[in-house]
Every structure is written in structure tokens, then in C-alpha cells.
Amino acid sequence: MSTLAVHDHGVAHHDDHGHEHHHNQSFLSKYVFSMDHKMIAKQFLITGITMAVIAMILSILFRIQLAYPDKTFPLLTTLLGRFAPNGRISADFYLSLVTIHGTIMVFFVLTAGLSGTFANLLIPLQVGARDMASPFMNMLSYWFFFLASVIMLSSFLVQKGPASGGWTIYPPLSALPKAMPGSGEGMTLWLISMVLFVASSLMGGINYVSTVLNMRTKGMDLWKMPLTIWALFLTAILGILAFPVLVAGVVLLIFDRSFGTSFYLSDIVLNGVQQPFEGGSPILFQHLFWFLGHPEVYIVIMPAMGISSEVMSVNSRKPIFGYHAMVYSLIGITVLSFIVWGHHMFVTGMNPFLGGVFMITTLIIAVPSAVKTFNWLATLWRGNIRFTPAMLFAIGMVSFFISGGLTGIFLGNAALDVNLHDTYFVVAHFHLVMGSAAIFGMLAGVYHWFPKMFGKMMDEKLGYLHFWLTFIGAYLVFFPMHFMGLDGVPRRYYAFTEFVSMQRWLTVNTFITWAAIMAACAQVAFLYNFISSIFIGKKATQNPWESNTLEWTTPVEHLHGNWPGEIPTVYRWPYDYSKPGAEEDYIPQTVPFSQTMSSNLPHDFEDNPKGLEELNKFNSTLKANEQVK
Amino acid sequence: MMAQIQKDNDRLDLAPKKFNMWIFIFTSFMFFAALTSGFIVYSGGKGHGLNVIMPNAFLYSTIIIVLSSGTLFLASKASKTLQFAKQRLFLWLTFALGLAFFAMQLYAMYVLAYKMQIHFVDDNASRSFVYVFAGMHLVHIIAAILLLLNTLWGSYRNIPQVRNLFKMEMTSIFWHFLGIIWIYLYVFLLLNQN
Ligand code: HEM
Numbered sequence: 001m002s003t004l005a006v007h008d009h010g011v012a013h014h015d016d017h018g019h020e021h022h023h024n025q026s027f028l029s030k031y032v033f034s035m036d037h038k039m040i041a042k043q044f045l046i047t048g049i050t051m052a053v054i055a056m057i058l059s060i061l062f063r064i065q066l067a068y069p070d071k072t073f074p075l076l077t078t079l080l081g082r083f084a085p086n087g088r089i090s091a092d093f094y095l096s097l098v099t100i101h102g103t104i105m106v107f108f109v110l111t112a113g114l115s116g117t118f119a120n121l122l123i124p125l126q127v128g129a130r131d132m133a134s135p136f137m138n139m140l141s142y143w144f145f146f147l148a149s150v151i152m153l154s155s156f157l158v159q160k161g162p163a164s165g166g167w168t169i170y171p172p173l174s175a176l177p178k179a180m181p182g183s184g185e186g187m188t189l190w191l192i193s194m195v196l197f198v199a200s201s202l203m204g205g206i207n208y209v210s211t212v213l214n215m216r217t218k219g220m221d222l223w224k225m226p227l228t229i230w231a232l233f234l235t236a237i238l239g240i241l242a243f244p245v246l247v248a249g250v251v252l253l254i255f256d257r258s259f260g261t262s263f264y265l266s267d268i269v270l271n272g273v274q275q276p277f278e279g280g281s282p283i284l285f286q287h288l289f290w291f292l293g294h295p296e297v298y299i300v301i302m303p304a305m306g307i308s309s310e311v312m313s314v315n316s317r318k319p320i321f322g323y324h325a326m327v328y329s330l331i332g333i334t335v336l337s338f339i340v341w342g343h344h345m346f347v348t349g350m351n352p353f354l355g356g357v358f359m360i361t362t363l364i365i366a367v368p369s370a371v372k373t374f375n376w377l378a379t380l381w382r383g384n385i386r387f388t389p390a391m392l393f394a395i396g397m398v399s400f401f402i403s404g405g406l407t408g409i410f411l412g413n414a415a416l417d418v419n420l421h422d423t424y425f426v427v428a429h430f431h432l433v434m435g436s437a438a439i440f441g442m443l444a445g446v447y448h449w450f451p452k453m454f455g456k457m458m459d460e461k462l463g464y465l466h467f468w469l470t471f472i473g474a475y476l477v478f479f480p481m482h483f484m485g486l487d488g489v490p491r492r493y494y495a496f497t498e499f500v501s502m503q504r505w506l507t508v509n510t511f512i513t514w515a516a517i518m519a520a521c522a523q524v525a526f527l528y529n530f531i532s533s534i535f536i537g538k539k540a541t542q543n544p545w546e547s548n549t550l551e552w553t554t555p556v557e558h559l560h561g562n563w564p565g566e567i568p569t570v571y572r573w574p575y576d577y578s579k580p581g582a583e584e585d586y587i588p589q590t591v592p593f594s595q596t597m598s599s600n601l602p603h604d605f606e607d608n609p610k611g612l613e614e615l616n617k618f619n620s621t622l623k624a625n626e627q628v629k
Numbered sequence: 630m631m632a633q634i635q636k637d638n639d640r641l642d643l644a645p646k647k648f649n650m651w652i653f654i655f656t657s658f659m660f661f662a663a664l665t666s667g668f669i670v671y672s673g674g675k676g677h678g679l680n681v682i683m684p685n686a687f688l689y690s691t692i693i694i695v696l697s698s699g700t701l702f703l704a705s706k707a708s709k710t711l712q713f714a715k716q717r718l719f720l721w722l723t724f725a726l727g728l729a730f731f732a733m734q735l736y737a738m739y740v741l742a743y744k745m746q747i748h749f750v751d752d753n754a755s756r757s758f759v760y761v762f763a764g765m766h767l768v769h770i771i772a773a774i775l776l777l778l779n780t781l782w783g784s785y786r787n788i789p790q791v792r793n794l795f796k797m798e799m800t801s802i803f804w805h806f807l808g809i810i811w812i813y814l815y816v817f818l819l820l821n822q823n
């Protein structure tokens with residue numbers, strides 16, 4: 001099929017588009033409705049960071065409630081009005097805070113903010129394309145995301161407050177507008193926002209897959225792609241297959257909410273009144289939700305994995321350990337993530353045999369995850385490590401992935417999960433593996449590719465400060481939660497004072513809250529660094545990290561179409577770092593083997609007999625010369 | 630000629646755009662697969678069978694949508710051999726059949742609701758699913774009809790042949806896919822009607 005052929009977009013192509021894009025672009029078409037993937041990446045990043053800050057503030061608000069359930073803070077009433085009467089956050093608003101915090105972090109920050117930024121930035125730049133397959137769809141993808149963000153936030157303005165059934169919006173709570181304040185208009189806005197969000201994700205994902213498959217430059221076969229591209233590509237595939245299922249679940253939910261059907265509703269008594277709904281199954285929603293929901297958690301972590309692999313290889317000055325194993329484990333995770341969703345539903349009364357099946361698939365998915373972990377550690381092993389801020393965050397990502405992944409294995413055991421489900425143990429698990437590992441991967445990416453995005457360098461000292469405070473803070477916040485969970489403390493409870501068995505954890509809660517406040521303050525260092533570096537940062541050189549991948553062959557000044565002349569051809573894989581015999585400790589992908597005779601290995605010519613012949617000739621002359629001497 | 634078109638294709642990045650359509654079809658397929666899986670989980674778990682004999686109107690609409698795929702195929706063929714008048718004729722026919730399909734589906738739902746008293750809001754949600762299947766499919770049909778009109782409009786504006794072929798192909802992929810999806814849904818309903 002010709003559609004899969006590698007394209008060689010010459011300069012002709014560029015000129016052809018030129019009349020639309022060259023220098024005299026209006027402000028609107030350059031910064032707002034831009035169709036350039038680099039600008040769209042920045043839009044995603046800045047929107048994502050903004051949403052992250054908002055969600056972080058929400059978390060500090062509910063942490064204050066958890067630490068001081070009896071105290072009153074008149075300031076809260078001033079700030080939040082009816083949501084915090086008498087200086088205390090109301091119980092309903094507490095649930096809204098938890099819900100919107102989770103929703104924003106999972107979807108708006110770690111899905112759109114992470115994939116949106118780095119897929120947009122890196123896919124065309126690292127595979128060697130002038131732009132995405134459909135730049136227009138790409139622009140729509142951003143604006144749908146923006147609209148979804150605005151609608152999600154606008155739910156703070158409605159009388160009864162935002163959705164409050166948890167980020168998983170299980171019916172019947174979410175299906176009955178009268179069930180609690182947060183099930184009213186807030187829930188409606190949540191659903192509208194998520195439908196737009198899914199549309200945005202699908203448009204983005206379709207573009208990413210199509211660009212990777214169709215628009216790679218000459219020589220860039222699949223096995224020469226950097227791991228970032230593999231990860232982003234497989235992430236996009238996950239999204240394409242999983243998000244439509246969420247839409248199906250949401251559509252049925254909307255019918256239940258607004259049209260009186262009973263897909264999910266049965267035997268409901270509301271305020272003492274028997275409701276007319278009969279025959280529905282709330283478990284059906286959980287199946288549809290988690291069929292997306294579990295792949296979703298890998299949508300969140302895989303880009304972080306790809307970014308960390310790349311950053312760690314560059315800064316260890318070593319080839320990534322087990323490149324093929326890395327790719328196959330990503331593929332393994334992609335496939336397996338579709339058959340483990342039942343591990344979120346062990347206690348829904350599912351057939352124990354089925355629970356056993358899901359348990360086995362869940363434990364199997366730990367294998368590719370472990371393969372990746374070992375490979376990262378082996379990459380670091382005896383590397384010539386450069387501790388840039390990006391590198392620190394990448395290493396931090398591995399640390400959190402290990403400590404969070406291990407508890408996943410506990411939770412994956414159906415028998416243990418009976419005790420642990422819906423406790424703080426789960427909260428600890430996913431905040432380490434997702435809330436911390438994925439965020440650290442994202443931050444590693446921001447520090448590493450900031451010079452590519454903005455043409456400036458970020459401040460290293462502030463980067464170190466940011467890293468250490470966040471790293472320590474995250475462990476202090478989430479580690480104690482394991483013990484609360486083991487003691488049976490359930491998640492999403494408003495005031496620990498109300499339960500005798502939970503009262504002894506109040507001091508721990510206070511401790512966690514202060515650790516969280518410290519970690520939040522550390523983000524100010526990041527925000528200051530990020531914003532000020534855009535304007536007054538040191539000017540970046542073309543290849544500041546001495547990296548091999550294609551994006552560093554483009555000029556520092558962005559231009560539409562990425563490369564001024566022809567797109568460079570690729571000759572080698574991206575991980576030729578510290579190759580014995582080479583002049584420098586890195587060889588960019590664009591350097592042909594003919595220019596690096598002294599460092600070539602027989603292995604480089606596996607499917608190139610002519611090259612191998614040349615190499616042998618070169619080596620035998622070398623030997624002959626030696627003997628003469 | 631073909632070589633030239635291939636080159637223009639590359640220059641306009643049309644091939645990747647067509648690929649986008651194929652991926653979109655995947656997402657759409659997953660959506661319907663999720664709905665039908667939902668049906669199975671629901672009716673299996675709750676023991677609520679459908680117990681509805683599907684109205685004949687669904688059979689007629691199936692025939693109509695198969696016919697429309699035929700006319701669209703003929704329009705494609707005409708466009709490849711540069712017979713533009715014929716292309717337009719068959720596009721109009723396809724459009725008419727599309728509308729007929731739409732009307733027939735609505736009629737089928739009318740028969741279900743008013744003649745057979747099978748309502749959307751029902752304690753047995755298996756029955757609500759019938760409306761969801763047909764309704765969600767119709768939403769897709771609206772999009773397909775818009776795409777068809779866009780192609781038709783293009784053919785009147787004398788756009789370059791590469792673009793004309795491109796639009797024809799995009800429309801065809803989507804249209805044939807929707808036909809197949811409807812057949813899938815209909816057969817699914819027939820298999821589960823008791
Ligand atoms: C090492 C492999 C992993 C295993 C075996 C695993 C296992 C589990 C299990 C069994 C649960 C359900 C606990 C319960 O609700 O009772 C769970 C929850 C969760 N996991 Fe993992 N997990 C793994 C990796 C990950 C990763 C990589 C992420 C995200 C980046 C993640 C994110 C989550 C989230 C968000 C939840 C909680 C969902 C909720 O109820 O709100 N997990 N995990």
C-alpha cells in the first residue's frame with residue numbers, strides 16, 4: 001500500500017505552503033489558532049500547567065480539611081463563600097474538591113497536558129516530518145481541550161457546585177440529579193466537558209498515529225525511532241481504542257440522567273421515596289468505565305516512560321539498555337492493559353473465577369513493567385551521568401514507579417484487595433505510580449525540551465531545588481498513606497473525627513498536609529523558573545544536551561516546516577552514545593556510517609551486506625598497517 | 630496520469646489524511662462494540678432478554694443502505710474515469726437513498742414505540758438499547774450525509790481531480806463502513822431478539 005511508504009517532502013512542498021504561513025502571519029493565526037505543531041505543543045503545555053496548578057490548589061484545600069477538621073478558618077469563607085460556611089469547607093464541597101482534583105489531574109494534566117505537549121512537539125520533530133498529518137485537526141484538538149477545561153472549571157460557578165461523585169462518577173450517584181448537590185448541574189457540566197475532552201483526545205491521537213506511520217523521513221524505519229516516539233505512538237493507540245468505550249458508557253449515563261431510562265438504575269429509594277427505575281445494572285457502568293479506565297492509567301504513564309528512557313540515555317551517555325526489550329514491553333503493556341480492568345471491580349460481587357482470571361492478567365502486566373525498570377537501572381549502571389534537572393526527574397520517575405508499582409501487585413491479588421479496596425492504600429498506590437511517577441516524567445520532559453520549545457535554557461539551580469523538595473515532599477505525603485490503608489481507613493472521608501477507629505490517624509493527616517504544603521510551595525520555584533526563563537533565560541544552543549535525535553538538528557528559531565532545507569535522512573538508531581572508537585561521545589542519527597568508520601561494528605550492518613564488506617575491508621587494512629608498523 | 634496523481638497526493642499529504650479516516654473508523658467501531666458488549670453484559674447479568682420481534686422496517690432500511698453503497702460505488706467508478714455527470718448523478722442517488730434510510734429508521738422506531746409499545750424508557754433496558762443502537766448510528770449517518778454533500782459540492786465547483794478523488798474516497802470509506810455497522814447491529818439484534 002502506497003500510503004505506508006516513506007515520504008520525502010522536499011523543499012518544493014514547503015514553498016508550496018509558504019504563501020499561507022510566511023512571516024506576515026497575524027497574531028491570531030500565529031499564537032491563537034495556530035496550526036503549527038510546535039505552537040500547539042506549547043499551548044497544550046501552558047494550559048496543562050495552569051490546570052495542574054488549579055488542581056493542586058484544590059488538593060491543598062481538602063488537605064486543610066483533613067488536617068484540621070475541627071478548626072475554623074474565616075479566610076476560607078472569604079475565599080469560597082457558600083462552599084465553606086463558618087470557616088469550614090462543607091462536606092459536599094469536600095467531595096467536589098476531591099472529584100475535580102482527580103478529574104483534572106488524570107485527564108487534563110496527565111493525558112492532554114502530557115501527551116498533547118510531547119506528542120505534538122516530538123512526533124514531527126523526531127520522526128522528521130514538516131508537521132502533523134492534519135494540522136487543522138490538530139488545532140481543533142487543542143481548542144476542544146481548551147473548551148473542555150473551561151467548562152470543567154465553570155462548574156465551580158453553578159449554585160450547587162461541581163460534580164462530587166469521584167473521578168470515576170459511578171452511578172447511581174451520578175445518574176440521579178437529585179441524589180446530592182454535586183449530582184445536579186455540576187455533573188451535567190462534567191459530562192459535557194468530558195465528551196469534548198474525548199473528542200479532543202481522539203483527534204489528537206488519530207493524528208499522532210497517522211503521522212508516525214506515514215510521515216517518517218527517509219531512513220527512519222520503525223526500529224530507528226526513539227523510545228519517546230514508540231511510547232507516544234502506543235499511547236495514542238490505547239486512547240483510540242479506549243476512549244470510545246468511555247463515550248458509550250457516558251451516553252448511556254446521560255440517557256439515565258435526562259431521559260428516564262434505567263441502564264444503570266434499579267431499586268432506588270431517594271429521600272424515602274421509591275424511584276420508578278427498575279432493572280438497571282450499576283456494574284455495567286463500572287465495566288464500561290474501567291475498560292477505558294485501566295488503559296487510561298497507562299495512557300498516563302507510557303509517555304512518561306518514553307521521556308524518561310530518552311532523557312536517561314542522553315544523560316548517562318550510554319545507549320538505552322535493551323532497546324528492543326523496551327519496545328516489546330511497551331507493546332506488551334498496550335495489549336495487556338485491555339484485559340485487566342476487572343481488578344478495579346474485585347469487590348463488586350464478581351464471580352470469583354473471573355476475579356482469578358483478572359488477577360492473573362494483572363500480575364502478568366507487572367512483567368513488562370519490571371522489564372522496563374530493570375532496563376532503566378541498567379542504563380544508569382556505570383554511565384557517565386550528567387545530573388541535569390531533567391535527569392534527576394527521570395531518575396525520580398523510576399523511583400516512584402518502583403515504589404508505586406510494587407503496591408499494585410498487592411492490590412492485584414483478589415483476596416488482599418477485599419481488605420485494601422477503597423482504602424488509603426489504593427490512594428498511596430496510584431499517587432506514587434501516577435501522581436508522582438507520571439508527573440516526574442512530564443517534568444523531566446519539560447526541563448529537557450524547554451530549549452527546543454522556547455529557545456532558552458531553564459535555570460539549573462532552581463531546577464535542583466524544585467526536584468529535591470518535590471521528591472521528598474511526594475514521599476512524605478504518600479508513603480504514610482499505605483499504613484492508613486492497611487489499618488482500614490477508607491478514602492474520600494470528610495472528617496476523621498467522626499470515627500473512633502480513624503481518630504488516631506489525625507496527627508498523621510496533619511503531618512501529610514504540611515508536607516503537601518511544602519511540596520506545593522516548591523512548585524513556585526518551577527513556575528518562576530518556567531515563566532522567567534521564557535523571557536530572560538540564557539539563549540539555548542542548537543543541541544544543548546549533545547543528543548542524537550532529529551529535533552536537535554532544527555534551528556533554534558522556530559520556522560514552519562521545521563527544517564529550512566530538505567528534511568535530513570536518518571542512518572542509525574538514536575542511541576549511539578559513547579560508542580568505542582568514535583571521536584565524540586555521541587553520534588547523531590543523521591551521520592552516515594561512512595563518516596564513522598573507526599567506530600562501526602559488524603552489528604551495525606545486520607541487513608546491509610555491502611556495508612559489512614566495507615567494514616571488513618577497512619578493518620583488514622587497519623590490521624595490515626598495524627603489522628607494517 | 631496515475632503517477633501524477635500519486636505525486637500530488639504526496640505533496641498535499643492526502644495519504645496520511647486518508648489514513649486518519651481509517652483510524653477514525655476504528656474509534657467508531659470501538660464505540661459500537663462497547664454498546665453491544667454493554668447489551669450482552671446487561672442482558673446476561675440481569676437475565677432480561679429482549680423479547681421483541683424486530684419490525685420489518687429495519688429489514689427495508691438494511692436493503693436501502695446496501696443499495697446506497699452500490700450507488701456510491703458507481704459514483705466512485707465514474708469519478709475515476711472522468712465521467713463527472715455520471716458521478717454527480719450517482720452521488721445524488723446515494724444522497725436520496727441516505728435520506729430514505731434515515732426516514733426508514735425513524736419509521737421503524739415509530740413502529741416500535743407506537744405499534745408495538747416497546748418504549749425507549751423501559752424497565753428492561755435491553756429494549757432501550759435498540760433505540761440507542763439505531764439512534765447513535767443515525768448520528769453517524771448525519772455526519773456521512775454532510776460529507777457526501779461536501780463531495781457533491783466539490784464536484785460542481787470543478788475542484789482539481791486529485792481532490793475530487795480524495796473526497797470521493799473519504800466519503801466512500803465512511804459510507805461503506807456505516808453500512809457494515811448497521812448490518813452488524815441489525816444481525817446482532819436479530820440474534821438476540823428472544
Ligand atoms: C505494576 C502494575 C500495576 C498493578 C498490578 C496495578 C494494580 C492496581 C489495582 C489492583 C488497583 C485497584 C485497587 C482497588 O481499587 O482496590 C489499582 C488501582 C489504581 N491504579 Fe494501579 N496498578 C499498576 C500500575 C499502575 C500504573 C502504572 C498506574 C498509573 C500510572 C496506576 C494507576 C492506578 C489508579 C489511578 C488506580 C485507582 C483508581 C481508583 O479507584 O480511583 N496503576 N491498581
Ligand SMILES: [Cu+2]
Pocket residue numbers: 293294297340341343344
Ligand atoms: Cu487498573
